[in-house]
Amino acid sequence: MKVTVCGAAGGIGQPLSLLLKTNNLIDELALYDIVNVFGVAADLSHINSNAVVTGYQPKDKSDQSAIRTALAGSNLVIIPAGVPRKPGMTRADLFNINASIIRDLTKNIALTCPDASILIISNPVNSTVPIAAEVLKKFGVFNPKKLFGVTTLDSVRAETFLGQLIGESPNSVKGKISVIGGHSGDTIIPLVNITKSISDKVSNFSDKTYDEFIHRVQFGGDEVVKAKNGAGSATLSMAYAGYRFAENILQSFFSSTFNSTYIPDSAFIYLPGFQKGELLVSKKLNGVEFFSVPVALKNGEVESFVDPFEDLTITNKEQKLIEVALDGLKKSIDQGVSFVKGSKL
Ligand code: NAD
Numbered sequence: 001m002k003v004t005v006c007g008a009a010g011g012i013g014q015p016l017s018l019l020l021k022t023n024n025l026i027d028e029l030a031l032y033d034i035v036n037v038f039g040v041a042a043d044l045s046h047i048n049s050n051a052v053v054t055g056y057q058p059k060d061k062s063d064q065s066a067i068r069t070a071l072a073g074s075n076l077v078i079i080p081a082g083v084p085r086k087p088g089m090t091r092a093d094l095f096n097i098n099a100s101i102i103r104d105l106t107k108n109i110a111l112t113c114p115d116a117s118i119l120i121i122s123n124p125v126n127s128t129v130p131i132a133a134e135v136l137k138k139f140g141v142f143n144p145k146k147l148f149g150v151t152t153l154d155s156v157r158a159e160t161f162l163g164q165l166i167g168e169s170p171n172s173v174k175g176k177i178s179v180i181g182g183h184s185g186d187t188i189i190p191l192v193n194i195t196k197s198i199s200d201k202v203s204n205f206s207d208k209t210y211d212e213f214i215h216r217v218q219f220g221g222d223e224v225v226k227a228k229n230g231a232g233s234a235t236l237s238m239a240y241a242g243y244r245f246a247e248n249i250l251q252s253f254f255s256s257t258f259n260s261t262y263i264p265d266s267a268f269i270y271l272p273g274f275q276k277g278e279l280l281v282s283k284k285l286n287g288v289e290f291f292s293v294p295v296a297l298k299n300g301e302v303e304s305f306v307d308p309f310e311d312l313t314i315t316n317k318e319q320k321l322i323e324v325a326l327d328g329l330k331k332s333i334d335q336g337v338s339f340v341k342g343s344k345l
């Protein structure tokens with residue numbers, strides 16, 4: 001199995017690449033960045049796990065050979081390339097820089113390894129994933145089952161914060177709650193009334209405790225941005241979360257990740273690409289086509305997804321959160337799609 005990380009020398013890229021290097025399902029780990037990547041590759045290459053580590057960096061702005069060699073033959077491409085937030089910024093403020101980075105990287109994926117599963121970490125995820133989809137469509141190689149916006153950090157946070165509130169190990173909450181929607185402030189929707197043992201405890205929360213929990217999951221990223229005080233946003237917890245989702249993908253090449261007891265991790269996907277997705281978009285999501293939903297995986301692609309409205313319990317409060325989220329999502333998705341429509345590829 002070959003995995004390529006684009007943005008591998010960055011705050012997320014380095015610890016994510018370290019975690020990937022420990023996974024013996026990977027034979028080849030290709031690290032691509034526009035700076036400092038050879039040192040990262042040399043360092044990781046001394047670890048005694050299976051993966052052969054290689055580093056790729058362009059010689060100059062016009063050099064496309066490094067990225068294309070890094071991507072060639074890749075089964076899984078993970079993208080944490082781009083700028084992170086500083087205090088006072090929203091994720092949408094990153095659009096101007098990161099939109100073209102994602103557009104250009106996705107173009108190279110389309111030309112080099114169109115069958116790869118693609119995980120997009122770069123923000124604003126609510127726009128960068130539609131950008132990638134639009135580019136892949138333009139090249140006639142869009143497979144909605146293989147394009148994922150990584151929203152796992154929202155689930156990781158929800159599990160941690162809820163576990164702390166209900167006095168259970170955060171790890172034991174995994175698979176018993178779900179986070180859907182998008183990846184930005186009030187587009188993030190935690191659903192915590194799914195498993196009886198947990199919903200019984202949540203039902204004892206005061207309105208204030210519940211609202212504070214929701215706010216902390218929705219704005220957890222701001223907590224880290226503020227604490228880092230200009231030195232970036234979440235990197236280590238993101239590497240952990242990105243690896244958790246990447247591991248799901250890698251394992252899915254050997255067996256389906258479907259489990260009738262636990263809810264799988266969510267990812268931000270293009271719903272009209274699925275039979276039951278179109279109906280969900282028109283009936284429940286006011287036409288919003290990208291949405292994070294729990295996904296069961298097989299062979300590196302979505303095998304099935306959980307329809308939150310059909311398969312999970314949504315409370316009135318959660319329904320209100322969804323209505324708010326849809327407005328924000330629509331704007332971010334449209335911005336991403338228009339950006340590619342107006343771009344020369
Ligand atoms: P960083 O600045 O530390 O690292 C980014 C890396 O990308 C750098 O090494 C940079 O050289 C590289 N890069 C820039 N342009 C590139 C290109 N064209 N090709 C390849 N590499 C390129 O930033 P970070 O903290 O690692 O964050 C990266 C992105 O991830 C940001 O957009 C951030 O907002 C986002 N993020 C997303 C989530 C999520 O939950 N999805 C969580 C945390 C951060």
Ligand code: LMR
Nearest residue numbers: 085091123221222233234
């Ligand atoms: C996060 O949720 O931590 C990331 O999206 C980074 C950010 O900008 O908050």
